[in-house]
Amino acid sequence: MHITNIQRGQADAFWKLRLEALKNHPEAFGSSYEEQVHTPVSEVESRINEEPDNYILGAFTEAGELVGMAGFRREQGMKVRHKGMVWGVYVSSKHRGQGIAKMLMQEILRRGKEIEGLRLIQLTVVTANTAAAALYKGLGFVSYGLEKEALMVQGQTYDEEMMSYFLG
Template sequence: MHIKRLESVHAELYKKLRLKGLQSHPSAFGSSYEEEKEFTIEVYKSRLQSESMTLGAFKSDEKLIGIVTLVKEKKNKLKHRANVYAMYVDSEYHGMGTGKSLMIEVIKRAKELDEVEQIYLSVNKDNEAAKKLYISLGFETFGIDKRALKIEDTYYDEEHMVLFV
């Protein structure tokens, strides 16, 4: 497995994996499969060309198996912060260290950005595997957003976590 920054040439692979994640784990994301399935490939290319950074984990055969996005805050008072979004590893590759490798790399890259002192993320309160990973990397919970997501008639709480670097 190797990790690299995704570029517009990876848009088709990114879209396919992103939609799989949204469809198979709807309570893990603020976006929905129904919304994003309608996006053109140009929307995904634009995401990958933006100032945010999306990393991809590839199997040796160049199959994209995991993704994570890092966004640095731009406002003067928030420039010391970055946010991790859209972390997803294809369920076929769970338990192989892919998620940990992606998070280690995204933390490394965040530390290389000017002024970043804190990295934030949110995770479904019931996602014990993800929370265990984040805690093992030094993230700490600082709050719970009750009923953060609503899917049909079910609410999901999110834990907000921070890593001081």
């Protein structure tokens, strides 16, 4: 498995995987498949950043297939620049159980330690996703809150646990 930044030229593969995530696991993401499916790839391409503090990691097989992803962005405001946010972590179902999400998260944490002034990395995880929560806790993330009924999907509500990883 090769972990590297998704480039603008890979927008098609990224968007296909992102839509798969939204469609197959609507309870796990704040965005919805229905709202995103008609987004033109050209717009998706323009959103892909290639900066050290705002990027999307991809997990690629030896054959070059994109099978996992995780986004990171640093907060921009003067008072919140010490924080970063992980978003959109997803591994395709046929590639789960191979440690791919862990590799993606370890790379985000490694890069976070190299960003000057960054002190913590935050994320949210739906409490029903116990495997993801266990992964994040195993990497050193700590819970700092619970948002009850954070998401509503087809009339069912989902709670989200808010977590932080302190860099130093």
